[in-house]
Amino acid sequence: MYTAQFRYFRPADLGEAEALFRAGSDARFLAGGQSLIPAMKQRLASPSELIDISRIAALSFIRRERERLVIGAATKHANVAASGDVQASIPALAALAGMIGDPAVRHRGTIGGSIANNDPAADYPAGVLALDATIATNMRKIPAENFFTGMFATALEPGEIVTEVAFPLPRRAGYAKFPNPASRYAMPGVFVADFGHAVRVGVTGAAACVYRATELETALAHRFAAGALDGSAVDPAELASDLFASAEYRAHLVKIMAQRAVRACDG
Numbered sequence: 001m002y003t004a005q006f007r008y009f010r011p012a013d014l015g016e017a018e019a020l021f022r023a024g025s026d027a028r029f030l031a032g033g034q035s036l037i038p039a040m041k042q043r044l045a046s047p048s049e050l051i052d053i054s055r056i057a058a059l060s061f062i063r064r065e066r067e068r069l070v071i072g073a074a075t076k077h078a079n080v081a082a083s084g085d086v087q088a089s090i091p092a093l094a095a096l097a098g099m100i101g102d103p104a105v106r107h108r109g110t111i112g113g114s115i116a117n118n119d120p121a122a123d124y125p126a127g128v129l130a131l132d133a134t135i136a137t138n139m140r141k142i143p144a145e146n147f148f149t150g151m152f153a154t155a156l157e158p159g160e161i162v163t164e165v166a167f168p169l170p171r172r173a174g175y176a177k178f179p180n181p182a183s184r185y186a187m188p189g190v191f192v193a194d195f196g197h198a199v200r201v202g203v204t205g206a207a208a209c210v211y212r213a214t215e216l217e218t219a220l221a222h223r224f225a226a227g228a229l230d231g232s233a234v235d236p237a238e239l240a241s242d243l244f245a246s247a248e249y250r251a252h253l254v255k256i257m258a259q260r261a262v263r264a265c266d267g
């Protein structure tokens with residue numbers, strides 16, 4: 001019979017978490033456990049130490065500043081969805097958080113865990129990239145543009161802990177996803193952000209990694225309206241094909257979700 005062997009730690013602060021990681025042999029940080037625990041159950045991950053950062057109080061907050069919204073890494077999806085500050089500053093981000101998984105997932109999963117995991121069909125990466133967010137860690141600040149590096153891959157170094165995500169405030173933004181009927185993951189999801197001087201479009205659930213749809217950005221920068229995308233065609237060449245959807249179907253859905261996201265900007 002398989003018996004998982006790992007030691008579990010619950011540090012009180014970041015310094016203790018860092019020290020535990022350095023002392024471990026193959027340590028992993030644990031936040032909501034909504035991705036890591038299933039991976040361990042499937043034997044896809046077998047860390048020797050689990051360092052549970054979910055109760056470090058300094059990592060769980062939502063703070064509205066003058067020109068940005070800052071969310072602590074251990075903040076749960078349900079708290080982002082329900083936050084008056086998020087709803088008032090970037091309503092599309094609250095809507096995105098409210099679309100993740102089911103209530104159980106939203107009450108355990110965290111924003112830091114979601115972006116550190118960088119599942120190709122996860123919702124937050126689309127919002128983080130489209131909103132040009134900055135990811136702060138215990139070591140440095142990383143622009144979203146450089147953070148998501150590939151399928152389940154990020155710029156994070158071993159032992160690096162996401163501490164907060166800072167979002168500049170857009171003039172308007174919208175998110176729409178076509179959810180997988182079983183998992184609720186995006187297939188795809190499109191986040192559109194209009195900053196006045198620039199329009200950014202983040203696409204998840206369509207390719208190996210979240211990406212910016214520059215051709216849609218150009219069309220929307222010219223005229224910010226769903227109809228401005230009528231003549232746009234999304235190239236399926238780089239998109240994923242699997243048992244849920246072909247690359248051609250995903251390309252079609254990217255355009256439709258982008259149009260829905262633009263319409264969602266008006267509430």
Ligand SMILES: Cc1cc2nc3c(=O)[nH]c(=O)nc-3n(C[C@H](O)[C@H](O)[C@H](O)COP(=O)(O)OP(=O)(O)OC[C@H]3O[C@@H](n4cnc5c(N)ncnc54)[C@H](O)[C@@H]3O)c2cc1C
Nearest residue numbers: 031032033034035036101109110112113122123162184185
């Ligand atoms: C049934 C189900 C449905 C789901 N549906 C969706 C969905 O529709 N959309 C969606 O986006 N997601 C979905 N998820 C995933 C969910 O959002 C997870 O919460 C998320 O992917 C991981 O966050 P977590 O806090 O649970 O991280 P964990 O599972 O604890 O950790 C995930 C990874 O991130 C690392 N990590 C965690 N926190 C940090 C940190 N602060 N710094 C550095 N590394 C860190 C861990 O070491 C681990 O490698 C679903 C999950 C389940 C089980």
